[in-house]
Structures are given as C-alpha cells and as structure tokens.
Amino acid sequence: MPLDPKIAARLKRDGGGLVPAIVQQYDTGEVLMLAWMDDEALHRTLTTGRGTYWSRSRGEYWVKGDTSGHVQHVKGVALDCDGDTLLVKVDQVGAACHTGDRTCFDADWLALP
Amino acid sequence: MPLDPKIAARLKRDGGGLVPAIVQQYDTGEVLMLAWMDDEALHRTLTTGRGTYWSRSRGEYWVKGDTSGHVQHVKGVALDCDGDTLLVKVDQVGAACHTGDRTCFDADWLALP
Numbered sequence: 001m002p003l004d005p006k007i008a009a010r011l012k013r014d015g016g017g018l019v020p021a022i023v024q025q026y027d028t029g030e031v032l033m034l035a036w037m038d039d040e041a042l043h044r045t046l047t048t049g050r051g052t053y054w055s056r057s058r059g060e061y062w063v064k065g066d067t068s069g070h071v072q073h074v075k076g077v078a079l080d081c082d083g084d085t086l087l088v089k090v091d092q093v094g095a096a097c098h099t100g101d102r103t104c105f106d107a108d109w110l111a112l113p
Numbered sequence: 114m115p116l117d118p119k120i121a122a123r124l125k126r127d128g129g130g131l132v133p134a135i136v137q138q139y140d141t142g143e144v145l146m147l148a149w150m151d152d153e154a155l156h157r158t159l160t161t162g163r164g165t166y167w168s169r170s171r172g173e174y175w176v177k178g179d180t181s182g183h184v185q186h187v188k189g190v191a192l193d194c195d196g197d198t199l200l201v202k203v204d205q206v207g208a209a210c211h212t213g214d215r216t217c218f219d220a221d222w223l224a225l226p
Binding site for chain 1: 218
C-alpha cells in the first residue's frame with residue numbers, strides 16, 4: 001500500500017521529491033529537529049506511528065531511534081497551508097539530537113541586536 | 114554590512130542558497146510557519162529584529178507583517194547541529210498564516226492509525 005492518494009495529491013515536493021518535516025515534542029512544544037520525508041516515509045510514519053524519514057546524506061530511509069533507542073512515538077501529523085511542509089508531533093524518548101542534546105537547536109544561538 | 118562571516122561560514126545552504134527557517138512563538142511554543150532564508154535575509158533578521166525571509170515564489174525578500182500588519186518580533190535565532198536549519202523564536206502579532214489562521218498548520222491534520 002502506498003501513501004493515501006488523497007494525501008499524496010496535496011503534497012508539494014521539492015526537486016528531490018522531498019518535503020521538510022518539523023518534529024516537535026507534543027506536550028512541551030520543543031522543536032526537536034528538522035528532517036525530510038518523501039511519500040513513502042510519510043506513509044510509514046502514518047501507518048507505523050514511528051517517526052520515519054529520508055536521509056539525504058545516506059540516501060536511505062531511517063526510523064528514528066532504531067540505532068540510538070531514541071524513538072519518536074507519533075502523536076499527529078499536519079500539512080501546512082501550502083502543502084509543502086509537515087509538522088510531526090511526537091513523544092521523543094531521550095535525546096532527539098545525535099550530539100546527545102535534547103534538541104538539534106540547543107547548542108548554537110546566534111547573537112541578536 | 115553583510116552577514117557576520119563567522120555565521121556565514123557555518124551555514125549549509127541548499128542548491129538555491131537557502132536554509133529553511135522554522136518560526137516558533139517564543140512563549141507558547143506554537144510552530145507558526147516554515148520560511149526560507151538566504152544570508153541576506155538572516156542578516157536582516159538579526160540586525161532589525163523583524164522576521165525577514167526569501168520568497169521562493171515571488172523571488173524577493175519579504176518582511177513578515179509589512180503587508181498584513183502581522184509582524185514578527187524576533188526573540189532569538191538558533192542554528193541546528195548540522196548548520197542547515199534555523200529556528201527563529203518570535204513574538205507573532207495576530208495570525209501567522211495568510212489564511213488568517215494563527216499558524217500554517219492549523220487546518221490540515223492527517224489521519225493516524
């Protein structure tokens with residue numbers, strides 16, 4: 001079974017067939033990471049309830065936590081008004097970032113005026 | 114003055130010279146929208162304190178709220194662990210979405226198992 005055709009028809013993919021997925025902790029609101037999905041990754045995420053993405057660097061699907069144990073249990077997925085971005089609400093086990101930080105945005109705050 | 118060279122050196126841009134920027138309400142944690150920045154948009158955001166992006170569809174810079182009044186006052190900007198995504202924390206005046214919704218993710222929740 002591929003991705004639901006009604007959903008697939010609304011997706012606006014980039015030149016590589018991908019859509020950015022913002023991953024957010026469902027209860028605290030923390031933005032954990034940004035990853036990328038193609039139709040199949042979205043289908044797997046929706047049908048398995050596990051955050052599943054396309055790795056642009058490795059050229060393969062990855063299920064978050066399969067290596068690290070830092071699983072993402074999916075609570076909801078929304079498509080934005082333009083159909084070109086996904087918001088994935090998850091319950092993140094442990095650290096979302098491969099550095100060991102809770103989120104991928106913890107380490108590098110840029111200066112503001 | 115262009116973007117601080119130390120920041121520019123850490124940015125990993127896509128083929129179009131752009132980096133996705135996740136825009137989040139700083140106090141409630143709502144994910145408001147995803148937009149795109151090049152070096153100049155990031156420079157303007159950091160130096161003016163107003164959310165400023167590159168419109169891929171119109172091919173021009175836009176300062177959020179200049180047309181709608183729905184201004185974004187920037188509270189902080191973080192670069193992620195890979196240097197290829199920005200998180201922009203803002204205080205959003207009114208609706209972030211051009212549809213009038215508070216966020217661009219309010220309208221289209223996809224089914225889950």
